[in-house]
Amino acid sequence: MTIQRKKITVVGAGFTGATTALMIAQKELGDVVLVDIPQLENPTKGKALDMLEASPIQGFDSNIVGTSDYEDAADSDIVIITAGIARKPGMSRDDLVNTNAGIVKSVCENIKRYCPDSIVIILSNPVDAMTYAAYHALGFPKNRVIGQSGVLDTARYCTFISQELNVSVEDVRGFVLGGHGDDMVPLVRYSSVGGIPIDSLISKDRIESIVQRTRVGGGEIVNLLGNGSAYYAPAASLVQMTEAILKDKKRIIPVIAYLEGEYGYHDLFLGVPTILGGNGIERIFELDLTTEEKAALDQSAESVRNVMSVVTV
Ligand SMILES: NC(=O)C1=CN([C@@H]2O[C@H](COP(=O)(O)OP(=O)(O)OC[C@H]3O[C@@H](n4cnc5c(N)ncnc54)[C@H](O)[C@@H]3O)[C@@H](O)[C@H]2O)C=CC1
Ligand SMILES: O=C([O-])CC(=O)C(=O)O
Numbered sequence: 478m479t480i481q482r483k484k485i486t487v488v489g490a491g492f493t494g495a496t497t498a499l500m501i502a503q504k505e506l507g508d509v510v511l512v513d514i515p516q517l518e519n520p521t522k523g524k525a526l527d528m529l530e531a532s533p534i535q536g537f538d539s540n541i542v543g544t545s546d547y548e549d550a551a552d553s554d555i556v557i558i559t560a561g562i563a564r565k566p567g568m569s570r571d572d573l574v575n576t577n578a579g580i581v582k583s584v585c586e587n588i589k590r591y592c593p594d595s596i597v598i599i600l601s602n603p604v605d606a607m608t609y610a611a612y613h614a615l616g617f618p619k620n621r622v623i624g625q626s627g628v629l630d631t632a633r634y635c636t637f638i639s640q641e642l643n644v645s646v647e648d649v650r651g652f653v654l655g656g657h658g659d660d661m662v663p664l665v666r667y668s669s670v671g672g673i674p675i676d677s678l679i680s681k682d683r684i685e686s687i688v689q690r691t692r693v694g695g696g697e698i699v700n701l702l703g704n705g706s707a708y709y710a711p712a713a714s715l716v717q718m719t720e721a722i723l724k725d726k727k728r729i730i731p732v733i734a735y736l737e738g739e740y741g742y743h744d745l746f747l748g749v750p751t752i753l754g755g756n757g758i759e760r761i762f763e764l765d766l767t768t769e770e771k772a773a774l775d776q777s778a779e780s781v782r783n784v785m786s787v788v789t790v
Pocket of ligand 2: 563564570602629657694695696698699706707711
């Protein structure tokens with residue numbers, strides 16, 4: 478019997494891509510291939526080698542290679558797309574749509590050719606629309622094309638709740654629905670600490686300010702960094718999704734999924750709670766929403782549709 482290590486390719490060796498590659502290797506989820514453009518081949522090789530040289534110290538046995546040649550990525554189990562430009566202060570994620578749609582589509586042509594059986598996770602922004610672009614460029618079944626937003630948005634929301642109550646982040650539960658924009662929908666009614674609904678512990682005003690801070694959480698980091706966007710928590714989010722798939726954990730995780738009637742939306746990519754396992758998105762949960770929650774989700778869906786309409790597929 479030959480046991481093969483899993484192979485994970487990360488496209489884009491910038492802040493999010495490099496951080497993701499390192500975290501995946503540290504968790505020994507498989508061997509990692511880090512891909513960037515030919516003009517950056519040496520720096521990409523250098524980053525990969527530098528990470529690999531941390532392995533004797535940290536005691537991980539994952540291999541990491543840097544390359545601009547997709548042949549090195551051939552037959553990857555998972556491909557993560559972080560390629561593209563990031564926003565700067567004063568910009569919205571939607572401002573990136575034209576540049577990043579071109580990049581994501583060209584990356585997907587290579588994935589389709591070299592990794593036809595892979596599960597693809599998209600990070601590049603505006604991520605709902607980029608997942609849509611990737612879905613069409615790849616031609617893969619919908620369970621294998623997954624966008625990342627909900628893990629990160631939920632992590633921010635849970636961080637703020639834990640800070641508010643001064644309790645362990647491990648005891649905070651909640652999730653965020655909708656698009657990865659300023660009108661995303663943190664679901665207060667489904668949020669709890671240690672099983673106690675948060676609205677019995679935190680005042681309405683404070684909850685509203687946590688919800689609002691979550692919605693603009695990406696922008697808060699962009700403004701602080703001054704020249705780029707968040708990467709530690711985004712990378713951790715990608716790693717959680719990768720682990721759920723490679724270990725067939727069947728975790729309940731909000732991800733950007735293709736909707737064909739769920740929540741009343743058709744032909745739309747939007748953040749919804751799913752089961753994430755060995756087959757990618759294995760199930761979408763359709764929750765009963767109040768009129769207010771549905772109206773908020775409709776608004777978020779509308780924003781996503783507007784950006785998606787700019788992308789030619
Ligand atoms: N969905 C989400 O929750 C999040 C999305 N993002 C998005 O992820 C993207 C990457 O962000 P960062 O890593 O901070 O940016 P970055 O600028 O540090 O890295 C992007 C990398 O992509 C590479 N790249 C560009 N075109 C490429 C191509 N055709 N093939 C391969 N590589 C290519 C660049 O050379 C660069 O190294 C941005 O669009 C950002 O907005 C970032 C954080 C969270
Ligand atoms: O805000 C950005 O541009 C990057 C991102 O999506 C996030 O950190 O949520």
